[in-house]
Amino acid sequence: MRHFCASVLLDAGENIKALSTYLGHGDPGFTLRTYTHLMPSSEGRTRKAVDGVYKASDSASDGPQTAQGR
Numbered sequence: 001m002r003h004f005c006a007s008v009l010l011d012a013g014e015n016i017k018a019l020s021t022y023l024g025h026g027d028p029g030f031t032l033r034t035y036t037h038l039m040p041s042s043e044g045r046t047r048k049a050v051d052g053v054y055k056a057s058d059s060a061s062d063g064p065q066t067a068q069g070r
Contacts, residue, residue: 002023003035003038004037005022005023006019006023006031006035007038008033008036009022010038010039011038013045016028016031016032016035018036019031
C-alpha cells in the first residue's frame with residue numbers, strides 16, 4: 001500500500017519532501033532514492049500540463065452567448 005500511495009502521489013505531482021513526510025521518512029533523499037523510478041518523466045509532466053490548459057479552455061464558454069447575460 002505504501003508503494004501504491006507513493007506512486008499515485010508522485011504521478012499527481014506531489015513533491016518528494018511532502019511525500020517523505022507522509023511516508024514517515026526522516027530524509028527526503030531516502031524517499032527519492034526509493035521511489036525515483038515511479039516519478040513521471042519530464043516529457044509526461046509537460047504533456048499533462050499543456051493538455052490541462054487546453055481542456056480548461058475548451059470548457060470555458062466565451063462565445064457570443066456569453067455576452068447576452070444569461
